[in-house]
Amino acid sequence: MLEEVLLDFANIPAEPSDVRSTCVKCQRPSSVCWCGSLPKPRLCPKSRIILLQHPAEEKRCLRTAPMLHFGLSDGKCLVYKGKRFPGKHQGLEDILTEKNTILLYPSPAAVDLKTVVGSDINTTFNLVIIDGTWPQAKAIYASNPILHKIRQVKLLTNSVSNYIIRTQPTEGCLSTLETATEALTLLENDEIYRKLLDPLRTLCEFQLQNGAVSHQSKEFLIKNKKYPKLIGKRLNKVLNSAEIFSVEDSLKD
Template sequence: MEGRETPATDAAGGREDEEPLLRPPAPASGSEEEAEDCGGLWELPVELSARRPECGRCGRPEKVCLCPFLPVHPLKVSTCLYIIQHPAEESRVLRTVPLLAACLPEEKCKVLIGRRFSEDRYPELASVCRNKNTLILYPGAGAANLEEVDLSSPDPYVIIIIDGTWSQAKDIFFKNTLFRIPKQVQLRTSLSSQYVIRTQPTNACLSTLECAAISLAIMEKNDGIKETVLRPLQALCSFQLQHGAQVHHSKEHLLKNGLYDKPMPKNKRKLRRMELLVNNVKI
């Protein structure tokens, strides 16, 4: 056949113009005796694992679907959410963003996945960031309390939320100039995270879904929104705990109570951060 070398001898023992039979690859190293010791395992067919069917609405496997805990119809809200999701969050099994998106109309919850967001590649996001009614939920030094922000504009508001670990969110915020254009806001709430199946840095740290639920309740002046959006998260945690998951206390709680069982970091910067957690100093 043109464009293809024909081997001098046929691996299957046939003529040179015949297609060689496909066989499992031989062991990468070792003698023929070692291959024989495998008892013919190399000849066994490989079984491909099939992914469990997932629910099209909540994103969970169909057998553990959480749709009964979602609102029957998407919530009617005027505020639009932009979730900036770190790529590592997309592969997490117990992520909360799909549950959040399932509670809202598609046009009111937009998820963008990535680390870097330039104006050229994301012109729509750039336009949103320059909108005077856009807020970014990021607890920086100059962030205002969301409950104290003037929300009297008749035009709809937009809230940008970064979805990732604290270090991932910090990296995304500081390495994308677009996200430093909107007004920074933060949540000052006594609510402890109900996302107890995942370890948080401090007791006050909230999941993306919880941040969105509280923010929407404030923006829409409707506490019922918070209860509705939190319901699938509560069901998720309850189900996981009933099937062997353990309650994950925050790193702050573990350190203060002498329960932190991992080796202390040797890096001075990380060690200093842990000391600040114990002493209730905002990082």
């Protein structure tokens, strides 16, 4: 009997035989990979997207920044990770100080992106977007004086987020991918950039098919008396603001 038990243990494989394969690009299980929905060929705008990404974003499994990075041609979406910039990033300071660099951030000095496009119709831009939650974006902006010197713009749009598997604070909040897509559509005057949203739709479809549910914004739930928690000061301030934030989420779920 003992010999049979030991023999059974000896036959146990060192690694599980049913480990799911992972896509080397998006790092998701191959069965729910969204890479097949990326634009083909990759889109090549005249302008560039510069993402200043908070380190915590790397830990999120449902990020949209990689969709933007892989949907655009090489060199058209540059990602710099950190809390203080330019820091150790070679060449970033040169980009941030160029005359055609604009920062998408809803400061009091920010102007509608549409007015910038209208006045500089032949200009190509370096569009800087802070990638993180709203508190993280505010912290990055506050601790980086170099950002205060950049011409600041805001995105005014009626678009509703396609990121329906995450709870947004307000009806107007967009993911990083959606924000960049809206901005590129304006800057390049071309609807083709909406193809960048296809991987996000694919991701949401996969998640919904595997148990996720469609989320309404916190603003919608509160207005319809369906929000299950007490409203804190920070959330109340966000809901009372008329600005549309250009970050992944204004608040964590």
